[in-house]
Amino acid sequence: MSQETGINIGSSIKDTIIAGLLALIVFGPVVGVLLDGYEFIARIDDVVWIVAIVMAGRFAISVFVQTESGKKFVYRQLTKEDGVSVTAPDYKSKMRYIIPIVIVIGLIAPFIASKYVLTVVILGLIYVLLGLGLNIVVGLAGLLDLGFVGFYAIGAYGLALGYEYLGLGFWSMLPLAAIMAGVAGAVLGFPVLRMHGDYLAIVTLGFGEIIRLVLTNWTEFTHGPNGVSAPLPTLFGLEFKRRSSDGTPFHEFFGLSYDSAFKYIFIYLVLFLVVLAVLYVKHRLTRMPIGRAWEALREDEIACRSLGLNHVLVKLSAFTLGASTGGIAGVFFATYQGFVNPSSFTFFESALILAIVVLGGMGSTLGVVIAAFVLTVAPEMLREFADYRVLMFGILMVVMMIWKPRGLVRVTRKGFATRKGVMK
Template sequence: MSSSINIKKSVIDTLLAGLLSLIVFGPVIGILLDGYDFTTRPSLLLTMVAIVMVGRFAISLFVQSEKGQMMLYKHQNNDDGVIVLPPGHKSKMVYIVPIAIIIGLVAPFVATKYILTVLILGLIYVLLGLGLNIVVGLAGLLDLGFVGFYAIGAYGLSLGYQYLGFGFWSMLPLAAIMAAVAGAILGFPVLRMHGDYLAIVTLGFGEIIRLILTNWTSFTGGPNGVYAPLPTLFGLEFERRAKQGGTPFHEFFNLPYDSGLKYVFIYLSLFMVVCAVLYIKHRLVKMPIGRAWEALREDEIACRSLGLNHVLIKLSAFMMGASTGGLAGVFFATYQGFVNPTSFTFFESALILAIVVLGGLGSTVGVVIAAFVLTVTPEMLREVADFRVLIFGLLMVVMMIWRPRGLVRITRTGFAVRKGVA
């Protein structure tokens, strides 16, 4: 390890970075369109380029120092992916989980309405990520049409309320079951497909659902969308005037009407459902079915040779994933109070897939973190709303270079050696 610092190399790096940033930022920042005319902003452009160059020079110097070399070495050896934990490994999650639950429960009472809605959206994406993680991360079936199940859940609530008069709490399990059935219907014919082919077929499925919702105007309301009811607390409603035949919450308790209260209630219900799903997911990966999913991802032929019915295993993965997506859809509909097909485009599927890939295929904690990162960051970037997708893309590129296997490293449980019995 050479600790001498090569200034020449740093200067070359810096100049290269400056040139690149000039090319990238030149059209984006340097030129301001104004009708048919444009004005140039060289000073702003040069400041940006200067920031990049100074940063690059600093990084280059740091990397060549003893400490930087150590850090590089540590990161280089990080990408070998999966490790098996020693038996009896105590996870730090034992402390993190109760703290997260307490924070999650306290949050709605201290947060503003705006922050609460962002949190709700984050939790909805956690559910979606967990659902897709079963299909893509565990069973290894690339599904690009996951938004279809999300749509089925959301429209299930709205249409179930409109045509059958079912409320939120009866539609919640029903929508999950409906989405699971849709998952089975999609799953059965595509079972023989792998990888790219499966991705294309599922992509088509997602689009079919969206197009049906758009074009079957007499049933779904088409692009105009449909009203979705709010959840009730033992018949108490959270709107100013009762719409579902109950009593408004604020009238029952003689409180002044607060429009934020419905978000608090949606948040709390959603939080409980997410906790339940997280627990189930945590159990599933340790159960025979979870092991079978992962085995199927590793080698389908070997699975069949061991007596595992690959048809049922794939179907169960599709159904479990889809039902979680359906749950997310119900919460999305009730949170918006209204659904229409524009919420269920391919971009949404791509976003969910990005959450799963960013979090790490098969990792539960990673998906939770990634879901919040990808839903909260766009909110924080409202200032530069036009570049949101650009920043999103850059984030993905950087992630794939530094942590190709996702934010959280995948670990496998170790088993204490015991005496074998035939």
């Protein structure tokens, strides 16, 4: 870092001119020349605008990095910090201002947003749930799980098959699917959690594939690749269909004209509340004995055992809770799609969820929320590049691992005020 203070305007202007020239070279032929048959039209004004924006931006950045706060910012970005830091005991996160605003926006949004935007956001929220579930397993407890999609599938098929065979609706399946996925996690976990790292990853990978193959091949029960339809949620028994088989549908009850967006608004609101609840529970868990035990287990299993922690049960609790969160996400996925088939639960999904956790920062809740939206909403926005989606995804991962190997959001640990020590 240079020691000189003050702002060197001269060098900023030099940077600006270089950036402007580069912008001219790049955008000049691309934007400035419009082919029109065998002729071309020069569009100088567009080029001038773009170059002006680039130059202004470069100048602003150049001046900013020379100011005190800018220097600090650059220093923070350049120094490779470990990523984990302990906050002061009286530290109050800025999140307490941001969270109420986000909640209000989140509750108003469905009534303003278009149906398409709503469906994309629902998908984003489903991945937030999946990310949070896997974050417990991978981020907190340090157990590499490559078959997380198995629990997601159990939740989704739980709703679809529970409706078909037992007539259970969305609301009864929501807790049931969480329990089913949790039980599946525990049954899978108990024998395999004595393994470490790579072995566990392979076993879970196998589990995810087994679930998918069972769903594909057990055609009498699951209808195989043809899939099963899943029911919509109901509001106190009011259905969101155009015509209800029994009772009045939602729109007739309230005297509204039918709109297919109603069901998405409802799914969105329920999902939003569930995500908030899961976020709160996750926040509490990390400050509770069980959450501390998970993280301790990730740090050093042998030390944990020497302190009287039953490592198998601690791992099992992480696996079960993570799995049940995945199951809840599955129920929402099924009801949102209205239909499930095994092709939604491939290994690529597991990899995507794992990418969300890694990208967001192992153990970081905020990071997972951001990463989930980035990785699900971005492909929707970049529909034109659909063919290159996986390629871009790969490039993003490589860049992230080089630039910020510990994830987007730095993990902070809560500090404790010093108090008088008392024995017993």
